[in-house]
Amino acid sequence: MTVDEAPNVARMWDYHQGGDRASPADRRLADAVTTACPELPEAARANRAFLGRVLQHLVARGIRQFLDLGAGLPTARNTHQMVCGSRVVYVDTDPMAVLHNRIGVIGNPDVTVVQADLRDPELVLRHRDVRHYIDFARPVAVLALAVYHFVPDAEEPASGTASIYDHVAPGSYLAISHGSADDSPDRVGRVADLYAAAGIPLRPRSRSEIAALFDRFALVGPGLVAARRWEPSAPPPATPRPAGWYAGLGRKTGP
Numbered sequence: 705m706t707v708d709e710a711p712n713v714a715r716m717w718d719y720h721q722g723g724d725r726a727s728p729a730d731r732r733l734a735d736a737v738t739t740a741c742p743e744l745p746e747a748a749r750a751n752r753a754f755l756g757r758v759l760q761h762l763v764a765r766g767i768r769q770f771l772d773l774g775a776g777l778p779t780a781r782n783t784h785q786m787v788c789g790s791r792v793v794y795v796d797t798d799p800m801a802v803l804h805n806r807i808g809v810i811g812n813p814d815v816t817v818v819q820a821d822l823r824d825p826e827l828v829l830r831h832r833d834v835r836h837y838i839d840f841a842r843p844v845a846v847l848a849l850a851v852y853h854f855v856p857d858a859e860e861p862a863s864g865t866a867s868i869y870d871h872v873a874p875g876s877y878l879a880i881s882h883g884s885a886d887d888s889p890d891r892v893g894r895v896a897d898l899y900a901a902a903g904i905p906l907r908p909r910s911r912s913e914i915a916a917l918f919d920r921f922a923l924v925g926p927g928l929v930a931a932r933r934w935e936p937s938a939p940p941p942a943t944p945r946p947a948g949w950y951a952g953l954g955r956k957t958g959p
């Protein structure tokens with residue numbers, strides 16, 4: 705398989721959201737994945753709607769700096785367009801996603817795009833361009849939507865989010881959305897197998913495993929729930945329902 709024939713997760717995600725940048729290889733895998741798990745395009749839309757609700761909530765609380773990890777391809781309603789006037793740094797490991805984002809923010813002095821790997825959080829947080837745009841002495845929102853399920857256990861995602869906690873000021877936030885097999889183990893297992901066959905590691909996590917990624921961040925609103933159910937004013941459910949796509953927002957309340 706040449707690089708051009710390799711499916712690309714950023715373009716596939718764009719395709720699931722109705723975008724038109726997918727290659728034939730992207731479409732083949734995305735269609736196979738959707739056949740195995742028909743709720744995936746809906747999860748992609750719920751994920752984007754969750755982003756919108758989180759940003760609205762954070763802007764209302766005075767957050768004006770956003771670090772968007774695993775930003776993906778620009779689509780409709782990108783982070784910087786929903787938090788106008790705030791500082792935004794997009795981070796992605798994929799040069800193609802970085803290039804598209806850079807083109808999309810040309811001339812915008814509040815936004816920059818960094819090619820970096822969130823599996824090395826120290827490198828991301830200490831990156832010259834990140835520090836130029838984000839003042840870590842003030843509260844910042846770190847967004848990690850639909851990305852940590854690409855980080856295998858061996859890469860210790862929880863130690864990554866612990867580093868983020870240690871680096872940000874009290875009052876900062878961490879938003880995570882993450883795929884899970886809690887609701888439909890067989891279907892999501894087939895999705896993981898399809899990704900693995902294409903050379904893409906996918907690690908769906910249980911609700912408690914995803915909760916552990918929040919480290920010391922205190923979950924706000926309803927806690928960790930299905931992305932489509934996350935509303936900042938919703939109370940935590942008495943018994944959380946198993947979901948295929950969890951989302952939550954944590955706040956650093958301690959030192």
Ligand SMILES: C[S@@+](CC[C@H](N)C(=O)[O-])C[C@H]1O[C@@H](n2cnc3c(N)ncnc32)[C@H](O)[C@@H]1O
Pocket residue numbers: 713714717751752773774775776777795796797798801820821822823848849850851854855
């Ligand atoms: C499914 S897309 C999610 C895009 C966006 N966050 C959203 O929720 O719509 C995942 C993105 O994460 C990026 N990604 C995957 N692993 C990464 C890593 N280790 N570091 C940074 N970005 C990563 C991929 O290149 C892709 O653009």
